[in-house]
Amino acid sequence: xxxxxxxxxxxxxxxxxxxxxxxxxxxxxxxxxxxxxxxxxxxxxxxxxxxxxxxxxxxxxxxxxxxxxxxxxxxxxxxxxxxxxxxxxxxxxxxxxxxxxxxxxxxxxxxxxxxxxxxxxxxxxxxxxxxxxxxxxxxxxxxxxxxxxxxxxxxxxxxxxxxxxxxxxxxxxxxxxxxxxxxxxxxxxxxxxxxxxxxxxxxxxxxxxxxxxxxxxxxxxxxxxxxxxxxxxxxxxxxxxxxxxxxxxxxxxxxxxxxxxxxxxxxxx
Numbered sequence: 001x002x003x004x005x006x007x008x009x010x011x012x013x014x015x016x017x018x019x020x021x022x023x024x025x026x027x028x029x030x031x032x033x034x035x036x037x038x039x040x041x042x043x044x045x046x047x048x049x050x051x052x053x054x055x056x057x058x059x060x061x062x063x064x065x066x067x068x069x070x071x072x073x074x075x076x077x078x079x080x081x082x083x084x085x086x087x088x089x090x091x092x093x094x095x096x097x098x099x100x101x102x103x104x105x106x107x108x109x110x111x112x113x114x115x116x117x118x119x120x121x122x123x124x125x126x127x128x129x130x131x132x133x134x135x136x137x138x139x140x141x142x143x144x145x146x147x148x149x150x151x152x153x154x155x156x157x158x159x160x161x162x163x164x165x166x167x168x169x170x171x172x173x174x175x176x177x178x179x180x181x182x183x184x185x186x187x188x189x190x191x192x193x194x195x196x197x198x199x200x201x202x203x204x205x206x207x208x209x210x211x212x213x214x215x216x217x218x219x220x221x222x223x224x225x226x227x228x229x230x231x232x233x234x235x236x237x238x239x240x241x242x243x244x245x246x247x248x249x250x251x252x253x254x255x256x257x258x259x260x261x262x263x264x265x266x267x268x269x
Contacts, residue, residue, distance in 0.1 A: 043260055047108075047109065047264075050105065051104065054104065054111065054132075059135055060111070060132060060136070064104065066131075068090045069090060070090050070156060071090045088128065089103045102263075106129070106185045106264075110132075110181075111133060114136060114140075116136070117138055118181070119179065120174065120182045120206060122182060122184050122199075123145075123169055124143060124144045126149055126152055127156070127164070128156075130157065130162055130164075133183075134161050139162075140161055140162040141162075141163050141165060142163070142164045144166060150166055169187070169203075170191075170195060171202065176206065177205075180207075181211060181213075182207055182211070183213075184203060184214070184215035186216055188240065189217050189218070189230070189233075189240075190237060191237055191238065193238050196240065200249075200252055204252050204269060209269060211269045212266060212267070212268055215266075216264050218239065219240055219265075220239065220241055222241065226240065226241050242258060249265065255268045256268070
């Protein structure tokens with residue numbers, strides 16, 4: 001059952017922040033998705049407010065600064081050692097384009113739902129998102145298949161509430177109905193169509209009744225554009241269209257919503 005978007009009505013009267021004014025306006029989002037301006041603006045204000053609160057928090061901001069201080073040029077980060085795509089908000093190309101704001105906003109959203117909760121970050125990568133989650137969650141399990149990424153994550157981002165696990169997210173070594181929140185940030189596009197189904201099944205399995213899945217990707221409106229986007233990145237195996245993602249969520253969750261910008265989704269078990 002589709003529900004009214006959860007990406008809305010957060011501090012709707014707050015002043016626009018020009019630093020994050022572009023959130024929700026990725027070029028493909030404007031071109032491919034039908035625009036309902038009032039809802040879109042509510043979602044944008046919600047995401048902008050989460051970003052501002054993260055940047056203003058005396059608890060979280062030092063971690064954000066530590067993340068932004070690391071780039072792919074650091075000697076600890078040898079891209080040849082990794083088995084998948086690895087991106088950092090501190091990368092000069094993301095700093096110049098402003099995309100670092102979008103990257104951090106993903107985990108601002110994760111922290112919003114994960115505060116005080118038992119959280120799984122699936123496909124946790126280099127772990128900078130886990131480092132943020134660790135500041136607010138009750139406990140975090142970071143699941144990653146790439147051994148080198150796990151090692152770097154532990155060295156760069158020391159945590160106190162996080163358990164890093166090496167394993168496949170297609171066969172999570174976690175009990176059924178054991179966690180409140182599961183994140184799937186920029187991960188679903190790295191799987192084939194059949195494995196996307198397995199991935200979502202596993203994420204649902206470990207969620208408690210009423211638990212929440214929060215994720216990000218890009219969901220174009222047409223198959224043709226999805227194929228073009230997928231072809232641009234050698235690490236991507238399949239990009240779901242928005243209708244395809246709607247069907248996948250509808251099959252597995254009691255309620256769900258996809259943001260109008262086509263970049264975020266949320267589902268409740």
